[in-house]
Each structure stands twice: as C-alpha cells, then as structure tokens.
Amino acid sequence: MWNTVFPYLLSGISVGGQYALIAIGYTMVYGILRLINFAHGDVFMVAGIIMVYMAASGVPLWLCIPLVLILTAVIGFVIERVAYKPLRTAPRMSAMISAIGVSYTLQNLVLYVTGGLNQIYPTIPWISDSVTILGATTKMVTVVTPILTLILVVALVQLINHTKIGMAMRAVSRDFETSQLMGIKINRVISTTFVIGTFLAGVASVLYFTNYTTVIQTSGAMPGLKAFVAAVFGGIGSIPGAVVGAFIIGIAENIIKGLDIILFKAGVISGPMGLATFSDAFTFALLIIILAVKPTGLFGEKITDKV
Numbered sequence: 075m076w077n078t079v080f081p082y083l084l085s086g087i088s089v090g091g092q093y094a095l096i097a098i099g100y101t102m103v104y105g106i107l108r109l110i111n112f113a114h115g116d117v118f119m120v121a122g123i124i125m126v127y128m129a130a131s132g133v134p135l136w137l138c139i140p141l142v143l144i145l146t147a148v149i150g151f152v153i154e155r156v157a158y159k160p161l162r163t164a165p166r167m168s169a170m171i172s173a174i175g176v177s178y179t180l181q182n183l184v185l186y187v188t189g190g191l192n193q194i195y196p197t198i199p200w201i202s203d204s205v206t207i208l209g210a211t212t213k214m215v216t217v218v219t220p221i222l223t224l225i226l227v228v229a230l231v232q233l234i235n236h237t238k239i240g241m242a243m244r245a246v247s248r249d250f251e252t253s254q255l256m257g258i259k260i261n262r263v264i265s266t267t268f269v270i271g272t273f274l275a276g277v278a279s280v281l282y283f284t285n286y287t288t289v290i291q292t293s294g295a296m297p298g299l300k301a302f303v304a305a306v307f308g309g310i311g312s313i314p315g316a317v318v319g320a321f322i323i324g325i326a327e328n329i330i331k332g333l334d335i336i337l338f339k340a341g342v343i344s345g346p347m348g349l350a351t352f353s354d355a356f357t358f359a360l361l362i363i364i365l366a367v368k369p370t371g372l373f374g375e376k377i378t379d380k381v
Contacts, residue, residue, distance in 0.1 A: 077209055077210070078332070078335060078336050078339050078340075079329070079332075079336055080208060080209070080210050081210040081211075081212065081332075082328045082329050082331065082332035082336070083325060083328070083329070084207065084210055084212055084216055085212065085216060085328045086321075086324045086325030086326070086327065086328035086329060087216075087219075087220050087321065087324065087325060088212075088215065088216040088217075088219040088220060088281075088285070088324070089219075089282075089285075089324035089327065089328060090220070090320050090321035090322070090323065090324025090325055091219040091220040091222070091223035091224075091281070091320070091321070091324070092219060092223075092278045092281050092282045092297070092324075093278075093297065093300055093301045093304050093320035093321075093323060093324050094223050094227070094301075094304065094316060094317040094320035094321060095223055095226065095274045095275065095277055095278035095281075096114065096115065096118055096274070096275050096278050096297060096298060096301035096320075097301040097302070097304040097305040097308070097316035097317070097319065097320045098227070098230065098271060098274050098313055098316050098317070099111065099114045099117075099270075099271030099272060099274055099275050099301075100114055100271075100301060100302050100305040100310065100316070101305040101308075101310050101311055101312060101313060101315070101316040102243075102267050102270065102271050102313070103267060103268065103271060104305070104310050104311055105243075105247040105310075105311040105312075106243065106246050106247050106250075106263065106264060106267050107158070107169070107264065108166060109158070109166065109169050109170065109173065110170060110173065110302070111173050111268075111271075112170070112173040112174050112176075112177045112298075113153060113157075113173050113174075113176035113177040113180060114271065114272075114275060114298055114301075114302075115177070115294035115295055115297060115298015115299065115301065115302075116176070116177045116180040116181055116294045116295075116298065117146060117149055117150060117153070117180070117272050117275050117294070118275040118276075118278060118279050118282075118294045118297060118298060119180070119181075119184065119279070119289065119291070119292075119293045119294030119295075120146070120149060120180055120184065120294075121142055121143075121145075121146040121275060121276040121279035121280075122193075122195060122279045122282075122283045122289040122293060122294075123184050123187070123188065123193060123289055124142050124145055124146070125138055125139075125142045125195065125196065125279070125280065125283070126193040126194070126195060126196065126289055127187075127193075128141060128142065129196035130196075135196060135198055135199065138196075139198070139280060142276055142279075142280070143273055143276040143277065143280075145276075146272050146273060146275060146276030146279070147269045147270075147272050147273040147276065149272060150268040150269055150271060150272025150273070150275075151265055151268060151269050151272075153176055153268065153272075154264060154265055154268040155265065157172045157173070157175070157176045158172060158173075158264075159261065159264075181291045181292065182291070184290075184291040185291045188290070188291065190290070190291065191290075192288045192289070192290055193288070193289045193290065194287055194288065194289075195283040195284065195287040195288070195289055197287075198280070198284055200214060201213070201214045201215040201218055201281075201284055202214070202215065202284055205217060213284065213285060215281055215284045215285055216285070218281070219281045220321075222277070222281070223317070226274060226277065227313065227314075227317055230270065230274075230313065231313065231314075234313075239262075239263065239266055242258045242259075242262075242263045243263055243266070243267060245258060246258060246260060246263050246264075247311065278297075282297060296354070299357075299358075300323060300327075300357050301316075301320065303319075303323060303357050303358065303360065303361045304316055304319035304320035304322075304323050305319065305320075306319075306361060306364065306365070306371055307319035307322070307323065307360060307361065307364050307371055307372065308320070308371050308372050308373055308374075309370055309371030309372050309373035309374025310371060310374060311374060312371070312373040312374055314373060315371055315372055315373030315374060318372065318373070319371070319372065323357055323360070326356060326357075326360075327353045327354075327356065327357060328353075330349060330350065330352060330353040330356055331350045331353045332350070333349040333350065334347055334348070334349050334350060337349075
C-alpha cells in the first residue's frame with residue numbers, strides 16, 4: 075500500500091512547494107495593498123516562455139536561469155509601476171480590474187509571439203535527471219523543490235523580520251496611512267514586494283516546467299488559481315499560511331489523481347472510476363468550504379475596521 079501511495083505523496087509535496095512559491099507573491103501583495111494580483115500566474119507563465127526562447131537562442135542554461143529570474147523580477151517591477159502605482163488612491167476595484175487587464179495583456183502578448191503553439195521547455199541538467207527514492211522513481215526536481223522552497227521561505231521570513239525594508243513592509247501591512255506619515259517610502263516598499271513575489275514566481279516556473287515541459291499562453295492560469303486558493307486557505311496575508319496551504323493542496327490534489335489506483339490495489343474498487351477528474355474540482359471546493367467555515371483562513375487574522 076505504501077509503495078502505491080508514496081509516489082503520489084512525493085509528487086504532491088513537490089507540486090505543493092511550487093504552488094507555495096507562487097502563493098507567497100499573492101499573499102505579500104495582498105498584505106500590503108489589499109489587492110489580489112490576478113496577473114501573478116501569468117508572470118509565472120511568461121518566465122517559462124522567456125526560458126524557452128532564451129535557451130533556443132543559444133544562451134547557456136547556467137546563464138539562462140539567473141537571467142530569467144532577474145527579468146521576471148523586472149517584469150514585476152514594471153507591472154507595479156505602470157498598472158498599479160497610478161491607481162494607488164483609486165477605489166480598490168479599479169486596481170483589481172487593472173490586474174485582470176494585465177493578465178489578459180500578458181496572455182495575448184505570448185499568444186502573438188508563439189502563435190498559440192506549444193513551446194517545449196528546455197531540459198535542465200541534474201534536476202531533470204531521474205532518481206529512485208524508497209522504490210519510487212521520480213525526477214530530481216521533485217526532491218529539490220520542497221527543500222529549496224523551505225530555504226527561500228526561511229530566507230524571506232528572516233528578511234521581513236530582521237531588515238529595515240522588512241520592518242517597513244510589516245509597518246505598511248499593518249497601517250498604510252500611518253506608515254506614510256511616519257516617513258516610510260511607500261512606493262519603494264510596494265515595488266520591493268512585487269520584485270520579491272515575481273522573483274519567487276520565476277523560481278517556481280523553473281521547477282514547475284521542468285516537470286510539466288509544455289508552455290503555452292494559458293499555462294499560468296491553473297497554477298496561479300491554485301496558488302491563490304492556497305493563499306486564501308492558509309490565510310491571505312500570512313506567508314507561513316500560504317506555504318502550509320500550498321503543501322496541503324498539492325498533496326491532496328496528487329493523492330486524488332492516484333485514488334483510482336490506490337483504491338484498486340487496496341481492493342476497495344474493482345475498476346477505474348475516473349476519480350482523477352475531480353483533482354482540480356477539489357481545490358476549488360476546498361476554497362468554498364474554507365470561506366464558509368473560516369473566511370480568514372487557517373492562519374489569517376481577523377480584520378477590524380477602524381471607526
């Protein structure tokens with residue numbers, strides 16, 4: 075039984091780590107701006123497309139990866155300055171509509187560049203190699219992802235808790251107006267938040283597309299939505315909550331994908347029932363349940379409006 079479940083568990087932990095890196099971008103931006111950055115999943119997709127074209131143009135892979143991460147962070151900075159900064163004092167709905175506009179703009183730009191054709195992600199040495207763990211064969215990226223995710227999350231928490239810019243981020247997330255009055259450079263803090271979030275999305279894209287090697291203009295939609303659900307599930311605005319929520323969703327999703335095989339080998343069912351079809355539905359059903367039972371998520375704080 076364990077030999078049947080373990081490969082799906084391993085894959086779930088890996089996918090959960092990738093969702094976590096994307097979810098952190100959602101939760102950080104929301105924590106400061108109270109904005110759901112719907113373009114975040116598309117930035118993740120654009121990072122994958124940049125890697126495809128950069129590798130195809132002959133740039134060595136050891137150079138492609140840092141360049142992709144830097145360019146992704148720059149894209150995040152530009153999006154914030156062009157699409158969100160002018161709407162700083164506008165109603166929140168305006169910024170949300172702008173985010174949706176950026177999302178469709180990025181998708182259509184990629185559609186124009188690629189002609190809608192599937193792009194094959196380059197094979198990255200070492201992390202694309204196969205490895206056997208406790209009898210389960212998988213790619214090295216499956217092992218690397220959760221470890222790298224935890225290292226990046228710990229580094230991010232240290233940055234937020236022990237640096238000047240991190241202190242400014244915490245202050246702005248608590249009280250935007252008061253922070254501004256205290257002399258904190260709001261625009262710098264927000265831009266830094268977008269740069270960090272999109273950088274992590276770039277890391278997630280390298281890990282994700284090493285496993286799922288096809289990139290198209292809609293490749294960021296489903297991972298982006300699931301990462302958003304993870305952020306809400308864990309408590310949007312909470313980095314540990316986003317990480318925990320992402321791992322829970324990643325593991326549950328992959329267990330459901332293998333549920334037919336697991337139940338068949340356990341003798342519970344006699345043939346396939348197509349339960350894998352519900353792996354995506356589970357994620358969004360979970361969102362409905364958590365919003366109904368605990369709207370602030372697992373680690374979210376109850377927000378009280380000032381009078």
